[in-house]
Amino acid sequence: MNDSETTSVHPYEALTPDTVLNAVEAEGYYCDGRNLALNSYENRVYQVGIEDSQPIIAKFYRPHRWTRAQIQEEHDFCAELVENELPVVPPLPDANGNTIRDYGGFMFALFERRGGHAPELGNLNNLEIMGRFLGRMHNVGHLKPFESRPTISIQTYALDSAEFLLANQFIPMELETSYQTLTDDLVKIIQQRFADTHFETLRLHGDCHPGNVLWRDDIPNFVDFDDARTGPAVQDLWMLLSGDDRDQQQGQLNKILAGYQQFCRFNGAELNLVESLRTLRIMNYSAWLARRWEDPAFPHSFPWFNTQRYWSDHILTLREQLAALQEPPLSMPW
Template identity: 35%
Template sequence: MSQNQGIWGAETKHFHLLTPDHVMEAAELWGKRLSGRVMALNSLENRVYDVELASSFDFGKGFSPTNIILKFYRPGRWTKEQILEEHRFLTTLTEFEVPVVAPIEFNDNTLHLHTETNLWFALFPKVQGRLKDELIKDEIDQAGRLIGRIHNIGSMGTFAHRLALNPHTFIDINREALAQTQPVEHVSFQHYLKLLEQLSPMLAPMFTHLTIQRLHGDFHRGNIVWTSAGPMAVDFDDCLSGPVEQDLWLLFPGKDSYSLEDRDRFISAYKEMTRKDHVNLGLTEALRTMRMVHFNAWIAKRWDDHSFKRVFPQFTSANYWDQELIDLRVQMGLIQDRLGMGFE
């Protein structure tokens, strides 16, 4: 698959064939005895389950000895090569003792095909910890050092199959996805698509000379589990090639003085670990805008999946697209101001 194919991969399908029996069958392929207790976890993109083992297993510090996580990948989103590249990145990070959750290898593989449903799946240790809505000073430092360590290892290799974060993959391809699926028929939606045609060439100069490397891709507070040993980065499903700034703005996305103060502390800890003296925070509004477009295209591409209609019922309303159009205009104004000041 070409990296220019876009963020969605091929045609996406939902999981209409998956049953509890399939979950148990897949987990049993590991060869360990199960207790029979399985709990579905909240996940719109993939299907994820907490599976209990009949006896304990030593996964190491920070992991549950009695439970594993089974993840079925959404069919058609990532190719086998792209998923394996994510797995290899995770395995390399654990070899360097970076606290992440790597897939369990069995039968000489980390990725397995459930033949009856034709779904790819993987097993992961279950992390014992909790999420935090707010971070105190020491935790901000720890998070900065954690993503710094991930970037240090990420810079040591490249992705051959994962996507690249740039205006083409996140704006052009997503605009095409929105235009083709069109779950809505409002004037504001059509104006939104027209603005996206202007957005990509506006962003292009900002991405021309950037250093690109392997990233987590979605480093927000929901993807950091705080264990007794400290923070652990989870969910590398969106890992990609891109500028390091993509992993540096999501943790503190606010624009108020408190958020900016915390962000500065986070960046200082990051630089201390990576020795990267130049971090271009001028990219923040461009990256924020690309994520906003990404989110809308994500919903549109999966609109045939009934779970998305249930979670995002407002997506087809005129009010939703009126607000999205306003927000996009505001963001484009901020980007133009940045370009007008001379982008650095």
């Protein structure tokens, strides 16, 4: 992709500071002029100062990514979790109970600002606490299915990702054959792994990495359900594992499941999917950056993307995943 393609008008260019403040004030809030852009790229998220009150968070959804029905399911899931006393930060309703708001062609939502920091996952007690709350969350997730939101799938995360990158000539020509051969091999293994593993699906957070958890008073407050999808329970667990040492990860998993299974049964067969899900996430992430490359915020924030070095490293990472898929999975602690 050449640089001229990043200079076309993007929908978010209409989301000026004045537009953000006007949108919030149109909902009955009186802004004090403070408007801090937070670290978000898929959507645009701002901390907006409110006169004589605490700031609130305004999240403007990326146009054309989700339908209104899909966003509503995200909001309804959050409300359902709160009703079950889960520490989730839900969207605030307006006077009519609506959580999706509209202004200037954007759908947006308002949230309470809640303080906290990323959980220290090196602390095994924290992992057990995380496991307890995820077990409770998944109990709710099992109650009914999503009707509109998508499923975590090999087609979407792997096949569509590889096709997009190759069709739009993001992969350097000299690396195309290596990339295509490697991703074909990965997809075959992942397809077989999914076919060989019996598992149920449920409503998930979908992107439960430490950056989407605000740790406060020994309680994990879950935020940003923007990637809530249907999938296997292990999708919300594996991103809490850290480090390259297998014994270390096994110890972490044992603590997570010790907490999780106090509230929800875990199917140990799903551990066969961990490296497959990790590979899907890696492939999808590169395609996500490529699909968003016309958004001016992306070249500015990810200057290392779409360089020869990036794609060489990406292929190396995928080769490491090919090796990881050959290794035996982590095991159940009992």
